[in-house]
Amino acid sequence: MNDDKKFVVSGVKYPTDSEALKAVNEINGIKYVKDRTDMSNPKLVLNVYNKMLDKNLFTTINGYKYLLETRENLLASDEIDDKDVRPIEAPTFGGSSFAERKKSESPFKSKFINSVIINVLLIITIVVMIVITTNSNNLNILNYKDRLAAMYEEKENELAIWNSKLYEMESSINAVLDENEETTTEEATDESETTVAE
CATH class of the missing domain: 1.20.5 (Single alpha-helices involved in coiled-coils or other helix-helix interfaces)
Incomplete structure (x- = not known):
């Protein structure tokens, strides 16, 4: 089958297979209505026409074409008042309104x-x-450098203070030791002088 004629139904080409199948079903429905309805009785045709509009039976071009033909026949009839023939809602071709x-x-x-x-x-x-x-005060990835630098600076200050205290203590110990040594040396010299004098 040629691709151009793949979705053609009664001279109308449909974009999808499902829409073409809908059109075929509507054409079969139209044949069924024509076979079962006395088309020479305008009042009966008007009743069927109104039911088709109420139930929204036709959604394809082929179905709307049949509705338009039926409406024109009803409007042309002398037995039916024109205001009794309802208008057809505009079709939404392409599958969606x-x-x-x-x-x-x-x-x-x-x-x-x-x-x-x-x-x-x-x-x-x-x-x-x-x-x-x-x-925040907690150590995290955003403030770790600053916090570590501050911590090391604080430890350095503590160590400097501790070092100066140690130096002072060492100096005082050395001073006491030097004093003791001098005293011990003086005593030893005095003793040796006393021993020599005797």
């Missing part, structure tokens, strides 16, 4: 809006976390 397309777009739009809101909330959360960590 504007409302359906808008409806199908809205979930994506709402998902996009939800995604943007979630991303903004996450960014705010991250900023708050960074502010908290930079201002």
Whole structure:
């Protein structure tokens, strides 16, 4: 079968196989209505026409073509008042009406809006976390260099103070030892002089 004629039904080419199948079913329905209805009785035809409109039986071009023909025949009839013949709702070819397309777009739009809101909330959360960590007293990846430098400087100051205290203590011990040595040396010299004098 040629691709150009693949979805053609009664001279109308449909974009998909499912729409072509719908058209075939509608044509079969039209044949059924024509076979079962006395088309010479305009009141009966009007009743069937109204039922078809109420049930939204036809959605393809072939179905709308039949509805238009039936409406024109009813309007041409002298037995039926023109205001009793209801208008046909405009067809939505291509499978979806504007409302359906808008409806199908809205979930994506709402998902996009939800995604943007979630991303903004996450960014705010991250900023708050960074502010908290930079201002906290705990050691973390953002302030470890400063904290380590401050800690080493504090230890250096403590060691310098300790070193100066040790130096003072050592000096005082050395002074006491020197004093003791001098005293011991003087006593030893006095003793040796006394021993020599005797």
